[in-house]
Structure formats: structure tokens, C-alpha cells
Amino acid sequence: MTDQTASIIAYWDAVASVFDDEPDHGLRVDHTRAAWARLLRSCMPTDPVDVLDIGCGTGSMSALLAEAGHRVTGVDLAPRMVEQACAKFSGAGLEGRFLVGDAMMPPTGEQRFGAVLSRHLLWTLPDPEAALREWVSRLSPGGRLVLVEGRWREAGQSGVPYVTGTESLPWNGGITASELAAAVRTLVSGLRVEPLSDSPDLWGGPVTDERYVLVADV
Numbered sequence: 236m237t238d239q240t241a242s243i244i245a246y247w248d249a250v251a252s253v254f255d256d257e258p259d260h261g262l263r264v265d266h267t268r269a270a271w272a273r274l275l276r277s278c279m280p281t282d283p284v285d286v287l288d289i290g291c292g293t294g295s296m297s298a299l300l301a302e303a304g305h306r307v308t309g310v311d312l313a314p315r316m317v318e319q320a321c322a323k324f325s326g327a328g329l330e331g332r333f334l335v336g337d338a339m340m341p342p343t344g345e346q347r348f349g350a351v352l353s354r355h356l357l358w359t360l361p362d363p364e365a366a367l368r369e370w371v372s373r374l375s376p377g378g379r380l381v382l383v384e385g386r387w388r389e390a391g392q393s394g395v396p397y398v399t400g401t402e403s404l405p406w407n408g409g410i411t412a413s414e415l416a417a418a419v420r421t422l423v424s425g426l427r428v429e430p431l432s433d434s435p436d437l438w439g440g441p442v443t444d445e446r447y448v449l450v451a452d453v
């Protein structure tokens with residue numbers, strides 16, 4: 236493990252217990268939770284499938300997927316995040332599997348998934364295009380890739396340091412929808428992008444930066 240990876244793990248472990256305090260993380264307000272449930276319903280396969288939630292954090296997306304009947308495996312690099320996700324599931328009486336592992340090579344062996352979901356992870360990966368190739372390879376034929384992403388204008392200006400050295404990560408600060416679509420297009424048979432910046436219910440209030448979901452089928 237590189238020093239940078241160890242620092243990234245330490246960062247997310249340190250914030251895991253307060254991560255859900257943000258409205259779009261904890262989904263504690265009914266209309267925020269309902270907005271994400273609606274969005275996932277519109278993006279995911281209609282019938283229940285095995286879903287891999289990569290960089291699952293505290294498992295809020297995973298929980299909505301499990302509530303919708305999907306069979307969820309969550310993977311996250313930070314053990315404390317995985318602990319939070321497990322606690323969320325057992326507290327809600329939900330079934331799911333959570334693993335500590337790297338998004339660059341999710342530790343799920345030969346299993347293939349009907350859908351791979353990732354929200355707000357690509358910006359912190361050392362080689363996001365390699366990760367996308369790996370994720371697509373984990374899909375079964377006809378499977379679906381769902382990426383909730385954005386380009387955050389305030390990146391690097393919030394005054395809150397992330398991890399030293401991560402300024403040089405390829406997609407630090409996020410990625411625009413058109414750039415992500417260009418990176419994904421060659422890996423899939425078709426894709427669509429739905430803008431999400433004008434949906435304040437998702438974020439706990441209005442946002443001014445670019446946010447979207449990219450849905451691709453293989």
C-alpha cells in the first residue's frame with residue numbers, strides 16, 4: 236500500500252462517524268431520502284439484481300437499493316466506513332454484504348453483477364479510467380453501470396484539506412458529464428446522462444455546480 240492510500244484510508248476513517256451529518260449522505264430528511272429512492276429506481280434495473288456499490292461509504296445508497304429488493308455488496312477502502320454501513324443495515328433489519336477493499340480491484344472474485352453503482356468516488360481514484368474498465372468487466376452481459384458524479388466548482392477552495400498530494404489526482408475536483416461520458420462510451424453499448432443540479436431535494440438545498448447521473452448498459 237502506498238503512503239497516499241494509507242492517508243486516504245485514514246482520512247475517511249476519521250470522518251466516518253460524522254459522514255452522515257450531511258443531508259445527501261445520511262438521507263435523514265424524508266424528502267431527501269425519497270428523492271434518492273426515486274432516482275435509483277429510475278436508474279437501476281427494474282427486477283432485483285446483484286448490485287456492487289463501489290466506494291459505498293456509510294451504505295446510504297446500498298440501503299435504498301436493498302429496500303428496493305436488490306442484493307447488495309458494498310466495497311469501501313475505509314474500514315470505519317464499512318463498519319458504519321454494517322451498523323446501518325443491521326439497525327434497519329436489511330441484508331447486505333460489505334467488504335473492505337479497493338475500488339481499483341473490488342475483492343468480489345469471479346462474481347458478476349447485474350449493476351454496478353458508484354457515487355462520488357471517481358474524483359479520488361489514482362487511475363479512474365482503469366477503475367471504470369474494471370467495473371464494466373464485473374458486469375454480467377446486459378448489466379448496468381450507474382455513476383452519480385459531478386464537477387464541484389469549490390473543489391480545493393473550501394479550506395478543508397483532503398490528503399496531501401491528491402491535488403494531482405486525474406479527476407480531482409470531479410469530472411464533467413461530457414468528459415465522463417467520453418471516458419465511458421467506448422466501454423458500453425449505450426449511455427444517457429441525467430442532470431441533477433436542478434434537484435435540490437437530492438442535495439438538501441440548491442447547488443450551483445454540475446451534478447448528474449450517468450447510466451450505461453453493456
Ligand SMILES: C[S@@+](CC[C@H](N)C(=O)[O-])C[C@H]1O[C@@H](n2cnc3c(N)ncnc32)[C@H](O)[C@@H]1O
Pocket residue numbers: 243247248260289290291292293294295296310311312313316336337338339353354355356359360
Ligand atoms: C465521498 S464518499 C462517497 C460515499 C458513498 N458512495 C456515498 O455516496 O455516500 C467517498 C468514499 O469512497 C471511499 N474510497 C476512497 N478511495 C477508495 C478506493 N480506492 N476504493 C474504495 N473506496 C474508496 C471512501 O472511503 C469514502 O467512503
